[in-house]
Amino acid sequence: MTGISCCRLFVISGAMLLAAACGDRSGQPQTIPEASLAVDKGDWASYLGDQNASHYSPLSEINRNNVTRLEPAWRYSSDASSGDGLQLQTNPLIVDGVLYGLTPELAVFALDAATGRELWTFKTPRALSLLPNPGRGLALWLGNGAARPRLLVTADYYLYALDVRTGERITTFGDDGRVDLREGFSDIDPKSITVNATSPGALYEDKLILGSRVSEFGGASPGDIRAYNVVTGEQEWLFRTIPANGEAGEDTWPPDARKTSGGANSWAGMTVDTQRGLVFAPTGSATFDFYGGDREGDNIYANTLLALDATTGERVWHQQLVRHDLWDRDLPAPPNLITLELKGRKVEAVAQVTKTGHVFVFERKTGEPVFPLKEVIVGGKALPGEYAPATQPLPDLLPPFTRQTLGPEDLSTRTPLVAEVVRRKYERLAYEGLYTLPSLEGTLVYPGIDGGAEWGGAAWDEHSQTLFINANEVPYVIQMVAGAATEDAVKTPRVAYLMGCSGCHGVDRQGDGLTVPSLIGLSGRMGPLQAYRIARDGRGRMPANEILPWYGLAAVIAYLYLADDEPEPAVRPEQDSFEFLNAGWQKFVDPDGLPASKPPWGTLTAIDLANASIKWRLPLGDYPKALTMGYQGLGSENYGGPVVTAGGLLFIGATPDSKFRAFDSDSGELLWETLLPAPAFATPAVYRAGGKQYVVIAAGGGKLGQAPAAEYIAFALPDTVEP
Numbered sequence: 001m002t003g004i005s006c007c008r009l010f011v012i013s014g015a016m017l018l019a020a021a022c023g024d025r026s027g028q029p030q031t032i033p034e035a036s037l038a039v040d041k042g043d044w045a046s047y048l049g050d051q052n053a054s055h056y057s058p059l060s061e062i063n064r065n066n067v068t069r070l071e072p073a074w075r076y077s078s079d080a081s082s083g084d085g086l087q088l089q090t091n092p093l094i095v096d097g098v099l100y101g102l103t104p105e106l107a108v109f110a111l112d113a114a115t116g117r118e119l120w121t122f123k124t125p126r127a128l129s130l131l132p133n134p135g136r137g138l139a140l141w142l143g144n145g146a147a148r149p150r151l152l153v154t155a156d157y158y159l160y161a162l163d164v165r166t167g168e169r170i171t172t173f174g175d176d177g178r179v180d181l182r183e184g185f186s187d188i189d190p191k192s193i194t195v196n197a198t199s200p201g202a203l204y205e206d207k208l209i210l211g212s213r214v215s216e217f218g219g220a221s222p223g224d225i226r227a228y229n230v231v232t233g234e235q236e237w238l239f240r241t242i243p244a245n246g247e248a249g250e251d252t253w254p255p256d257a258r259k260t261s262g263g264a265n266s267w268a269g270m271t272v273d274t275q276r277g278l279v280f281a282p283t284g285s286a287t288f289d290f291y292g293g294d295r296e297g298d299n300i301y302a303n304t305l306l307a308l309d310a311t312t313g314e315r316v317w318h319q320q321l322v323r324h325d326l327w328d329r330d331l332p333a334p335p336n337l338i339t340l341e342l343k344g345r346k347v348e349a350v351a352q353v354t355k356t357g358h359v360f361v362f363e364r365k366t367g368e369p370v371f372p373l374k375e376v377i378v379g380g381k382a383l384p385g386e387y388a389p390a391t392q393p394l395p396d397l398l399p400p401f402t403r404q405t406l407g408p409e410d411l412s413t414r415t416p417l418v419a420e421v422v423r424r425k426y427e428r429l430a431y432e433g434l435y436t437l438p439s440l441e442g443t444l445v446y447p448g449i450d451g452g453a454e455w456g457g458a459a460w461d462e463h464s465q466t467l468f469i470n471a472n473e474v475p476y477v478i479q480m481v482a483g484a485a486t487e488d489a490v491k492t493p494r495v496a497y498l499m500g501c502s503g504c505h506g507v508d509r510q511g512d513g514l515t516v517p518s519l520i521g522l523s524g525r526m527g528p529l530q531a532y533r534i535a536r537d538g539r540g541r542m543p544a545n546e547i548l549p550w551y552g553l554a555a556v557i558a559y560l561y562l563a564d565d566e567p568e569p570a571v572r573p574e575q576d577s578f579e580f581l582n583a584g585w586q587k588f589v590d591p592d593g594l595p596a597s598k599p600p601w602g603t604l605t606a607i608d609l610a611n612a613s614i615k616w617r618l619p620l621g622d623y624p625k626a627l628t629m630g631y632q633g634l635g636s637e638n639y640g641g642p643v644v645t646a647g648g649l650l651f652i653g654a655t656p657d658s659k660f661r662a663f664d665s666d667s668g669e670l671l672w673e674t675l676l677p678a679p680a681f682a683t684p685a686v687y688r689a690g691g692k693q694y695v696v697i698a699a700g701g702g703k704l705g706q707a708p709a710a711e712y713i714a715f716a717l718p719d720t721v722e723p
Helices: 014-018 416-428 493-500 528-537 550-562 624-628
Strands: 009-011 071-077 093-095 098-102 108-112 118-122 139-141 150-155 158-163 178-180 202-204 207-210 225-229 235-239 271-273 278-282 304-309 315-320 336-342 345-353 359-363 373-377 391-395 443-445 458-461 466-472 476-478 480-482 580-582 602-608 613-619 643-645 649-652 659-664 670-675 685-689 692-701 708-716
Touching: 093 685, 139 202, 202 271, 271 336, 304 345, 336 458, 345 458, 345 466, 359 391, 458 643, 493 550, 493 580, 528 550, 643 685
Parallel strands: 009 670
Antiparallel strands: 071 708, 093 098, 098 108, 108 118, 139 150, 150 158, 158 178, 202 207, 207 225, 225 235, 271 278, 278 304, 304 315, 336 345, 345 359, 373 391, 443 476, 458 466, 466 602, 480 580, 602 613, 643 649, 649 659, 659 670, 685 692, 692 708
8 A cells, every 4th residue: 555654543542532522412402403404515414425325525624635634523432232243334324413323223313413412312122133134324304394304214124213303203104103114015924024124215205215134045035125105104116026927027037936035135225316216226136045946047136226216116127237146146235326428428327336346337217238248158067956047247348346266376375384275175166257156065256255345335426437446355165065045944053063164164074184173073072062162262273253143053062963973965865856055154264264365355446437447456454363463455354335525535444454544536545544443344424514524434343353342433623724
């Protein structure tokens, strides 16, 4: 990275924060308007900045010339119980001097955006949910004179409407202020639905258009997209992402697909073209993610960018970016609505980033590709009963923002031992490029299952025609084994082992013969309690468990001590019909737990879309373990997106090293960084309050081995600094 010598490193200490108006909760709440709210250009009124998901702020008080003077302005501890399994990924909203955010427990709060003083909180009643439910944002409806402004927020399987002045439920909305998201499917029993929403809905006039998160295993609910009246809570329309019989697209599924398949859900969030009345919804894969023997066909509208009429929910156009997905290649982020300047003409377009490291760009009105597409071959041998696609579409002229291949020359050579271990494992894997079919021996997936792009999405600067995207560059392995991929199956001892341990010790429990020991015959070497503690806490090169709950670890120990002392065959010879599940979400790592590929392991890229070229690209972040080993500047996995400003700056957290950084958006030069109390796996927000510009970010940790936290920290220039 360039520019580190000119950076100032601010460490947020307790003393500094006490001196910086740390969320004082005393005094009377400021008045929040009764009638409709008005949005100023200095507000951050929508998830990711605006309805276009631009991640852009027109403010320039903080700029390239003075960003090194940034200092903490206030800090708010949002939740005392940010415990196991909870994460803080919220991009807050700021309108009329009030900041609205979420805690890891999905409580809602309002703060004075200039001081961090708490105005009100609403503790969301929690329901038993089988799905992780991080809250990435809220929707703020500004009111219409007849109905007052309100916050729309989801928690578990409920949608709530809250009064922006008090945080109280608006009881005329739905049933006493909330709507049950399990209801409203005409062909599905509500009691069978497992659903929540991690991303906020998109607003159009008096409608909230909402996607969902559903299970990724067999028996999952369909991911239908729905619109709710923001005043009454009434469901106004529904679009079936898995078509019913007689609907367009049904021929890309088996008969009665809605009874046997689930998913195809728009979990990442949506964008709205308010002038055209279009909502753009990216969808994920159909279930099960890695085996599709029960879902013959291309499976439209899974892995699809949908353009829907925002008033009626009718399909206007669609583009499927992955056919019959077998790699968990969900469209991972809301698309950016952009205006491109191409050879003297302006093109109103929509840009969708992907986990494979590509940007697809389509004309907003028609869905026609702005840049040509090509077809690439799907490699490898299909599992029995599979309906593998022959090819997949990719952009032809736009360069990818991640590496696309991982050959032997791309493996880590950090030490001789590392080089030998990763080479041996690589040689056992199936790999024939970007789209290689899942296999019993294990298939290399690069970019990995978590991207490429992730849910943080991309930032768009229309003035420079530049798209900014942070990406993961960590390889994964998909290894298939015999068994049913259902929610019940993953609770059994064998599947608990596959999910939590097979990535290192192998499906056959034999280890790798170098640094990972065999677990066959474990009962003769140690007692079960000692084995449980090692599995829980780690030992030597083995990391502590981050995947399984205590009862999952107990199931693993039961499996290891009761299983035969012979390796289990991958497929039972007597099996006539085939069902397959994957042996966990395995990262391809070296003996120290670092990625098995050569760095960078995470990147930040600026793409000049008008000229279809990369402006700059650099490693982003570091793993704390790598830093303790003396390695720096190698990049790391990152979650949470960037924000770009008219002041020539790009702000981003996202990395496990707990840094919050500001880059020169033109050159990529690192201008400023600060150390946060925990990693900020969230997208920041930029706003003006009390006549002053701030940038705020949620620091929640809880991923990539980092402890959970629940902090919001705002930064600003000292009052004496000139713009």
